[in-house]
Amino acid sequence: MAPYDYNRDADPDVTDVETWWDYWQIDGRGCEFAVVAGFQGDSRLIRGAETLSGAPRNTPPSLCDGGPRALLDFETPRAQAATKAHQAFEAWNAFASAYPPARPAGDFWARHFTDPEGYPSAMVIEDFRTQPVIEALGERPDLEELVGGDPAARFANDLETLISDAVDEVLPTHALLTLDGRWLSVAGREGRRYFNDYLDRLPRDALVVRVLYHG
Template sequence: MRVLRTTSTGTSRLHLPTRSMGIAVVCLPAGTQPTALAAQATATLAARGLATHGVLPHFDTRTRRTSKLLDRWNGLTSGGPIVLLDLHRMRTRAVAGAAAEWLLWQQVVAGTRPAQPFWAFTDRHAADPHRYPLATAQGDYLSQPRVLAMAAHNAIPGQPVPLPTSALEAFQAGYGTYVNLAWLVAVPGDGLAPQPGGWLTTRSQRLADLLDYLTAANAHLAQLPRDAHLVAVASPA
């Protein structure tokens, strides 16, 4: 499961979790023409003050009605009417991947103590930046044995299943929580632009805030008519 993206903090191998936008899902009304999906999704995000880097294949689909879809590629599409998107398969596949990922994580961190997530250190820095500089916060976070175990696993060249430290709190919440998060994040991604307006995303890296966002995003998706459109757009931080 990839809940939040990670960006480098200047080290060659270790990565600290920081918020960044990756996949933004835009909800568009049923009457939208397939040829206008990309432009309208980009305009929707621009109206909310969000930059974009074009559409990207995110949704599973098994339909042959390619004229109704946006950029169908290898079983994936960048968007189209919900009725032609296989959201169930997306969630099922995400859960299966997360289950295997969590079991691997459990092996990698075996014998280590629970670690504090990165936001706990940045909160301490924010409370007293002079006595607790950001560099110290970063060092204290990275020096925790459990984080070191994950970083050592990720440092292996060509690692097929990296374990993002940004998901530390979710990993530690247990198997059930981790796979449920994978189900919840599979469709809406990092941010959702509902209809008729607004913007949903997590307020912070805290697991509780992430769950608040995913609960609201999936509730909105569940009430959309089947002929409404979803479009996935790449959006930077």
């Protein structure tokens, strides 16, 4: 990774260095890439051999830590995320239609932050959870697993935005090292969109690799 691991002496003239790494290794750590069907055994694919503890990793053939961009299947997991978001949206709206509309937890927390003594955090939790539809959701763990614990916030936007956000969240991790050596922080909707656009524009032979590091 040198010189991009920042394991070097501090330079007073360099202002963009944010961290110095203690260690790093090739490891998707739950964020492995899907492999294009038919290329699972391609020798150009990259799979880290060990976990941080030194135990052998057993990465299934359908996944890898990296490889040429052409061998990485970005679209299948994106499509799966879109389908799941659509299913969750429809399931929540069908379920919630029998109850008064719920307010997202953020509304209650905003009141707490304005008046923490007059409206303590215990009341925030109680008022949110005792909304009829949220109470009813608590009795449906199967549905709650699909829609999440705060569906009033999750499904506040239209279906198109929900699906777009779900698709954009599949690939990004918290940082991106570009081919020209720039470290970019990936945060928020705009950051995730840039991450996806960048990967989609890469040459087919460009190597894309997940790296686990600690600074």
